[in-house]
Amino acid sequence: MTDVEGRRYLDCLAGYSALNFGHGHPRLLARAHAQLDALTLTSRAFHHDRFGPFLEAITALTGKDALPMNSGAEAVETALKIARRWGHEVKGVAPDRGTIVTMGGNFHGRTTTIISFSTDEVARSGFGPYTSGFVTVPYGDLDALTAALTDDVVAVLLEPIQGEGGVVIPPPGYLAGVRAACVLMMADEIQSGLARTGELFACDHEGVVPDVYILGKALGGGLLPVSAVLADRDVMDVITPGSHGSTFGGNPLSCAVAHEVVDILATGEMQERARTLGARLDAGLTGLVGEGVLASRCRGLWAGVDIDPRRLSGRAMSERLLARGVLAKETHASTIRLAPPLVATEDDVDLLVAAFADALAEA
Secondary structure, eight states, X not given: OBOTTSOBOEESSHHHHTTXXXXXXXXXXXXXXXXXXXXXXXXXXXXXXXXXXXXHHHHHHHSSEEEEESSHHHHHHHHHHHHXXXXXXXXXXXXXXXXXXXXXXXXXXXXHHHHHTOOOHHHHTTOOSOOOSEEEEOTTOHHHHXXXXXXXXXXXXXXXXXXXXXXXXXXXTHHHXXXXXXXXXXXXXXXXXXXXXXXXXXXXXXXXXXXXXXXXXXXXXTTSOOEEEEEOHHHHTTOOTTSSOOSSTTOHHHHHHHHHXXXXXXXSHHHHHHHHHHHHHHHHHHTTBTTTEEXXXXXXXXXXXXXXXXXXXXXXXXXXXXXXXXXXXXXXXXXXXXXXXXXXXXXXXXXXXXXXXXXHHOO
């Protein structure tokens, strides 16, 4: 990126993974320009020629039916509605019940319902009264999850890797344990999905296929907000005509861009780049442990780096990186999240690691 004063930056925040394919990917721009000249929006009451092909492509890629929406939070809200209706109509939970189990340290968006089960008081405080029907358990604790699974539970909602929490990777076997234990498993892959971790989905690292995927961010190619809920037919079919909708969800422009994203992912090139470049990044960051870094966690081209707070804060580290031409941001005071675009080069990764080391060495 180049700012208005001509300074160049390596964007290692990448719009919180919305820019997996970088800024202005030529294939995505070309598809968007072509669709802008044709048709951008129709009423959801009518069929358009981009809707079917996009759904066919994303179903072929993921093996699940798709319901397109716009923002990630909107997709999460849609998944919650699907889970509740599935619980009432299929599981037989009473209409005034239907608990959804969530995880401590979660981040799923900022609507009033979603922040009701947040454990982040900065995001939650002052916005009550809060929506009921949620139980929160510690992330990574299968015993706590199992204990929470009463007859009224209709679903478990989790991030396979907690991005806002600082790229927190669960213990080995945890996702498989959730898959075996829960009713509906709903995986929020808005940040972790679409090749960021070196696989199409972060769940793929444990060979786990949830009942529901929630996608967003990179699905719009960094050009516009596109999200989707993906589910098996017997789950998705609880949504009937008129029971859910969206003015802009699944519009021709969104479908055209998201279809191109799916085509890019279908080659596997981005997944391979994330694995290869991620290994290089992991090695570089691991070498900084003990030099101002307490720990680093890396999965594909996505890393959380815990800075020693006795040396400097996460905010100060972000500012030092900015001065060295690297865009990054702290989370939870002393952790830096790194998510370089998947189109980055080995030289870009080396530049990032060198900037990190130099920033730590600054007196």
